[in-house]
Amino acid sequence: MEPLQIALIVGALVVLATLLGFAWQNKQGAVSRRAKPSLPADVPLDLVDSTAVITLLQFSGPFCSYCAAMRGVLGAAAASSEGQVAHREIDITDYPELTASLKVSQTPTTFVVTRTGHIISRIRGAAKPPVVAEEVHQALTTRKAQSDEYLI
């Protein structure tokens, strides 16, 4: 084979691998928000911190290296708005039924949950700190608006 052909094939392989990598990276930290809270609660109340406004409930799995990274990100988010935000981590193997009912298909998966056990949003995979901060901010302002409405 000619050197030019070899260079083209090798180059194409690097481009292909890079595109695959970006496709995977774009899916990490994808957020979906729930339009309306459902009844009954999505999450058992013993998994929610009743003293905080919202709980970041992290589903981790055995041998999941990004779960450890996500633990740091969520822990920092909880520490920066103490009293309002809590972080809880559970293992999917300890909660197989909840994992199935919430359709958790990858670890880590994080839910932003209200004090009443309702899911506000879902973060798939390991997310960067700004993504988590935005979800926390969004959740807290929504909760604030709802409680104001209730007072009126």
Add this chain to the structure above:
Amino acid sequence: MSTSSNSPAGIDPRSPRFGAGITAILLLITIALGLGAEASGGTLSQRALEPGFLLLAAITALFAWGAFAGVKRHPYGAIYKAVLRPRLGPPSYLEEPEPPTFAQLIGFLVSVTGVVLHLFGVPYGLVIAAGVAFIAAFLNSVFGLCLGCEMYALLVRARIIRPS
């Protein structure tokens, strides 16, 4: 809670990524050499002496080292520890050694397939196996996506393999 990611036996997650980077570069050279050689021609001994084949055989041996001795004893890990680790800060989290060790086993199986196919004179067997291994090594080193580790976690969750 049985998540044991904080176990004291954890490894610096940047170490396997560094190793995967070296592997990716070597595999790319293997592919170029394999494409440059006459497509699986010649006798068995001629094929066994092609530089691309020799390089893939060496990569296969290194995968075997990581898979059977464990990723903690891999020579690339020793290079990382001696040269890079002192220049970097401490890792923000640790990783369990089992998934990357399993990933080394998958790398070994893929590359040994290329070695065998080439010895049997299968056209492009060496290049295709090296290409598959390259994509996995590249994703691991550049993006931190370790396909073998994901497979390991899935197999443990499906209870197909038991963590030792």
